[in-house]
Amino acid sequence: MPVVQDLAFWILSVVAIAAALGVVLVKDLFRSALLLAVVFISVAGFFVLMSAEFLAVVQVLIYVGAISVLFIFGIMLTRNVREGNVPNRLQIPAVMCASLLLVGMIAAAINTDWRPIPEAAAQMVDAAQTQSVAGATVGGPGAGYGEQDTGLAELLIGDFVLPFEAVSLLLLAALIGGLALARSRGS
């Protein structure tokens, strides 16, 4: 089973990095929006590999379903066929900045002694993460309410209730701001 996971991981990495390079390098903006959807789907695959199934579903619904479509709308409404995806004059500083940061991040990721949790505990974590999704839907009322079955919902409404409310306020502000921006000036 780990062999299958490794294989899936490498395929997903190659697809994600190639599609991300395509997003920033392809000249046609419409194609780069489609490649962006490929990046989102492969990130959802990474979430499944890390047994974060709920996040994978949210990723597909919000990013692939909503944000990609928003981008495609935006490109079609403002597309300038003559220009396309032109680079600006900061090519060399941008490449240097990104590659320096990349080298630093990779060195930090490899050289640090991370002390990952042991494999038995990792299996337990996997089971708990999956159960936090499956227990709410498959188990039905009363079936999934064991003492250890504290899923994402209890965490969101419990420990993180203040950020949760703040995010709802942020969404309301974004809604009103979007309406104000989209309204034509005369009305």
Next chain:
Amino acid sequence: MSLESMLVVAAVLFAIGLYGALARSNVIAVLMSIEIMFNAVNLTVVAFSRYVAPLALRQEIGSVLTGQVFAIFIITVAAAEIALGLGIVFAMYRHTESVSLTEANQLRH
């Protein structure tokens, strides 16, 4: 598949997004690059909560999901940011007939 390989993939995605955000002149291309960076950060957060949950909190199952809660908040903020960003892009396009960042040098009508 280990923590390090997941972190390296996320770092590569983040660097690609940073390059795109710095080196493009189309506003929508810059917004797309920022989305790639958001996804890289989400990958990192979820990988940490999957592989290195804190020792003291390991017995409590809820603590291993904290990274996923962070990722949910990041996704929400990213969605709001993209909606507003595209709203500003459309307002700018109505006004100047252009989506180039080099020509966007004023905030008023």
